[in-house]
Amino acid sequence: xxxxxxxxxxxxxxxxxxxxxxxxxxxxxxxxxxxxxxxxxxxxxxxxxxxxxxxxxxxxxxxxxxxxxxxxxxxxxxxxxxxxxxxxxxxxxxxxxxxxxxxxxxxxxxxxxxxxxxxxxxxxxxxxxxxxxxxxxxxxxxxxxxxxxxxxxxxxxxxx
Numbered sequence: 001x002x003x004x005x006x007x008x009x010x011x012x013x014x015x016x017x018x019x020x021x022x023x024x025x026x027x028x029x030x031x032x033x034x035x036x037x038x039x040x041x042x043x044x045x046x047x048x049x050x051x052x053x054x055x056x057x058x059x060x061x062x063x064x065x066x067x068x069x070x071x072x073x074x075x076x077x078x079x080x081x082x083x084x085x086x087x088x089x090x091x092x093x094x095x096x097x098x099x100x101x102x103x104x105x106x107x108x109x110x111x112x113x114x115x116x117x118x119x120x121x122x123x124x125x126x127x128x129x130x131x132x133x134x135x136x137x138x139x140x141x142x143x144x145x146x147x148x149x150x151x152x153x154x155x156x157x158x159x160x
Contacts, residue, residue, distance in 0.1 A: 007115025018160030035095030
């Protein structure tokens, strides 16, 4: 299974549109967003995804009710963290990397996805750990996202 992973889009609509184009071109099966969409209008470029989206709220997502409403038909947005299973893997998706080291050593998850730091962190294996950096590029000057392969448990960082 191919996953598209992004975080911290912070209203950069052109960057989101380019990331969506790349995810669609690579035929990802599912998109994970690790929070900080910020404004409900980020649903506009993300509505062009050909794959479903699963997201969590970040610390800068203010109008969560309207964000939830705007993402109807695109994918669910979860408060806090979200634990689910895909392709036989137990996944935790969160914004802030609370207790990240404990999660890594717990053997409870096969894939740990987080955001918040705006810094890329891609660790292959089991558990694989992915922070795709910042989709927006506002802090680092690099807009980044990750293509993740659940068979090889590896992620490829790209700049759209």
